[in-house]
Amino acid sequence: MDFPSSLRPTLFMTGPLGLNDVSDLSMCSWQNVLTQPEAQPQNLKNGALHVTKDLLWEPATPGPLPMLPPLVDSWEPGLTAQDLLFRGGYRYRRRPRVVLDVTEQISRFLWDHGDIAFAPIGKLMLENFKLEGAGRCTKKTTVVSVKKLLQDLGGHQPWGCPWASLSNRQRRFSILGGPILGTSVASHLAELLHEELVLRWEQLLLDEACTGGALAWVPGRTPQIGQLVYPAGGALDRLHFQEVVLAPGDNPQFLGKPGHIQLQGPVRQVVTGTVQGETLLAVRSDYHCAVWKFGKQWQPALLQAIQVDKGATGISLSPHLPGELAICSRSGAVCLWSPENGLQQVYKDPETLVFRDSSSWRWADFTAHPRVLTLGDRTGVKMIDTQGPPGCGLLLFRVGAEASCQKGERVLLTQYLRHSSPECLPPTLHLVCTQFSLYLVDERLPLVPMLKWNHGLPSPILLAQLLPPPRPGCVQPLLLGGQAGHLQLLHLAGEGVSAPRLAGPPQSLPSRTDSLPAFPLLEPKIQWRLQERLKAPTIGLAAVVPPLPSASTPGLVVFQLSVAGDVFYQQLRPQADSSPRRDAQPPGDTRPDCRAPTASWTPQDTAGCSQWLKALLKVPLAPPVWTAPTFNHHHLLGSMELQREEGVVQQPGVLREAMAQGRLLLQRDLGSLPLADPPPAPESGPADELSERLREAWAGRGAAWWERRRQARTSGPRRQPRRPKRRTQLSSTFSFSGHVDPSDGTSPPHSPEGPPAGALPRSPITSPSQELTPDAWSQGIPSERRQTLHDYMAKLPLQRDTPGHAGTPPSSQASSTRATHSRQHTPILSGSQHPRKKPRMGF
């Protein structure tokens, strides 16, 4: 193999990262395009000429198009920074302070799931309470009458009112219960919650699970046909095989329904490769890896699956030997794996390579030598000889002064550029990507990057693919994908004895959000939903150079997979040398460079988009993953009392034991749950009047609707149909001790003061189960305006509206429904003297 006869001048410094003051000589990216000065001046002149000044791929459409799947999966955007971070804080800090909001999360938890948080303690303290039904008066100071306590508490504001007066009873209770309630909840729950939040926040900052990408292209019998392999199905646990026909100059055709394999875990990485005519498919899940082989009918046949206890972080297929793979796990082990010979551990070190870093992410790949692997972690990349003594190796890349790394820089992705074609690039190059830069390292000259380029991607770069040259003798495109959907295309050149360099300026490709204009005009809510869907993180990238018919321009089809399971594709054509060149332009021509995007949406494109949208809208929004089990302490009070009288309460003993051992009290320790209502399911029913009317008006049929409506009203006094009891969903998750009199249709005043709007968690996990009671407002309001008020209240962000039942029932019905509902469970307190008091927590 040829080694570049003369390398780019570089200063070599050793040491920690952050010393980039001097050594970063290449400040400008255009310098990477220059051929470096040769020792022979005549070569230099030629070099100046053959720099491709404008190598641009023109997208055929302004944005990628969705592939129409047989079934669009439902997807919910996960937690956002809004859900996790502490809002507010010091105004005059120079920098905003990032603090996880554990307090709010825990208070939300206690609020929403107080039963879980407090029930065991409540049971433990059962002997200190005088429950309903125990008629005799106790003189013991450690026994509190629950009934009275609840009455006292009734006036409190939900989020704690500092001005509320405390009764002696409450004070006694707080002295009594404070230490237990405070410490046990804080020590157990808060610790776990904090741990979870840290994990979520780290995941939000960098979700490394899908490093490498979960979308792959398998070439088929003919060059035109291939298969896309990708996970789909909500949890990404169904591996799809979609046959695709690539027609030159035309959009790819998707043949039939995709075949699928159901797996038991979410697919994180999909790799395919053809070695010596044998096509293999490797899949990495969190704790499993599997490899399939494509047979003669291009049907995958499972070769082997293995379990990785510590969690697999990377898998790669050997480009040299058929059926050989490298996998690495969080424990720091790298294994060579072949279905015939099983696993062979070649390296193990739980520590990171260069300096200490907390990340357990590891990556393994192959090199030009079939028996040498690379091992990458956040701090560097090392080459290890699988046949040498264990533990030895040579650092290929080091996050440090050698590569003039910045402070805080870490490796995000490392890849062996296996598909380099020998006439373009030597087969010894490795790509290393960090948050800031991209490095090309040659394994024959470790530590000194051959090329460094500041990619400037605003999201973590976890996907990269080197493509074959679209034309023989052409440069090789390198596709980079950021997690937030950013795509960049660079061109690498470095044939023969010249050092690898960028050929031409890099280019950005349209992301999925650029396709928004191709969709029809939508209602804001649906528009928002679509936008969220298009913004879903990219977890897979595959690009194919379709076969060239004679004398046709080469093309490029880029497929991308989002975490919602959507596959989008985009066709690219190289722009002909139509760019106005300085020398080619007539003098005095002041026309601005005509680089306006020439691509536009064709009717077929927009039709495809609408069709996809239709399929998307058919998907019901995912119901809350977990709804709080209903806890009704009135119900409980009676039964508890009964139990106590029978003397069968052993729970306190169990709880004490658990606390002594410092472990969590599990359900199985407690025996059967207290009687609980079945989790409420979203009720479906006709939408309410307002949204129906809006929808009709939007569609331009407002007048007709009104007419219909009037007829319906005049024809019968009975309101049709009966309103859905959407409120019951929320109210049934909650217990009301305060009695609501159904006759007057009003409920006690209730402070609307909740957390600030927009500050609410949007995750289904923390779906709010408390509600603002519009009835509180409706007191003293003319009955004709109550409807409006109700509708307004229903739109408050506390409620998670679903398109199916987006409305609010009229006040009278709603309150009566709820009243009857709560009456079913609250026969005891119905005669309460303080109808205004509504304690919200059951302890």
Add this chain to the structure above:
Amino acid sequence: MSRAASLPVIYSAQSVIGMSDFSEELKGPVTDDEQVETSVLSGAGMHFPWLQTYIETVAIGGKRKKDFAQTTSACLSFIQEALLKHQWQQAAEYMHSYFQTLEDSDSYKRQAAPEIIWKLGSEILFYHPKSNVETFNTFADRMKNIGIMNYLKISLQHALYLLHHGMLEDAKRKLSEAETWRHGEKTSSREILINLIQAYKGLLQYYTWSKKKRELSKLDKDDYAYSAVAQDVFNHSWKTSVNISALIKIPGVWDPFVKSYVEMLEFYGDRDGAQEVLTNYAYDEKFPSNPNAHIYLYNFLKRQKAPRSKLISVLKILYQIVPSHKLMLEFHTLLRKSEKEEHHKLGLEVLFGVLDFAGCTKNITAWKYLAKYVKKTLMGNHLVWVQEEWKSRKNWWPSFHFSYFWAKSDWKEDTALACEKAFVAGLLLGKESSWRSKNRPQTIMADSFFLAWMAICMYSLGTGDRLEIPLACLEMLRTSKLDGGWAPVPLE
């Protein structure tokens, strides 16, 4: 391997554009509780450039960005976007507005601004269809003096730009200007930059020199112009050596400089000087292990007709660094010709080493050498050597080199290569017992040849329509003759 100590990296919540954002971190370890907490949360020291966007979605306090800062940062992102879409004209228009950042009241940003402007501006001017060298010159000269801290870097890059456009004289002038520039105190980093600038100047002088040298070679010695040109050539050499020699003592990759410097030294007969430069470049521990350093030294020694042992010792080191280099075949020839037995052994190792690499599998010369040399080694009763080499390869070479797939495709593409490979396969995959009968060397070879022939048979017929014969051959190879680990080859 030395492990750098874990750095006290402090986490910063701001997005990174230039180096300014780090300046606050450089103040030293901060004991503020917030810093500790956030560094735990953000994965101990890793910097997230996208964190800022998350923070912006949540109002979490901190000073609000001023309108000025907002517009500047928006403008910056517009420029970057336009650059990535190759909209040079638009980028240039945005750049006009971006100059306001030079007036930023934030001193960090103000200091970083010239560098960012230079980076983006030079990029726009480099690609803009209507920009020309004069525009670029004007821009560079202005930027040099605005960002006084970047004077040297910008000068150097300006010179490279001119060099790229073939304007050697202008480039040289820019470098001379930069060389004499003095401002503030001398720092080590600035000294290195000045060295680099001088070296580039030296390189440019070398270009002129080599042009003159070519002229000189065309002239007759009796020509009246000869002495003048010769004088010129001499003068240049002296200047260049001063310029380049300082830089190449600093650790780094200085291939073009070393190459031209050595050429000049050689021309003037300073062989010892040239050798010293090259030896230092190749063997200094502080330098990266640059294969070119060894290649240059080897080529120099070869030109100087150095003894074989010396050449071998140079290539031995290159072999350790890059066993796949094409000089390895030359190395093998040298080793083969050597008298020492250990060299003969190394010669075999080198050949095997070359063929280990993915880029060298189709190198017919290497296969030819290997076929010959394995045969020779076996004849010379050094079966152990072959066994030693084969031991680590027998579990993967068969499927890497001698698979049915390669047999077929090699035969189609390059019959000669297929034959050589078949021969080697025959030798290596043959029964080891047949190598061992020392007293009858003739039989050994016959046996091996038989296997090789069979292998060729298989190769040649593998492409044909009749598959029975290769099948039969394979079966024979598998059952009777082979125990060396012939991979199960898939047959269609």
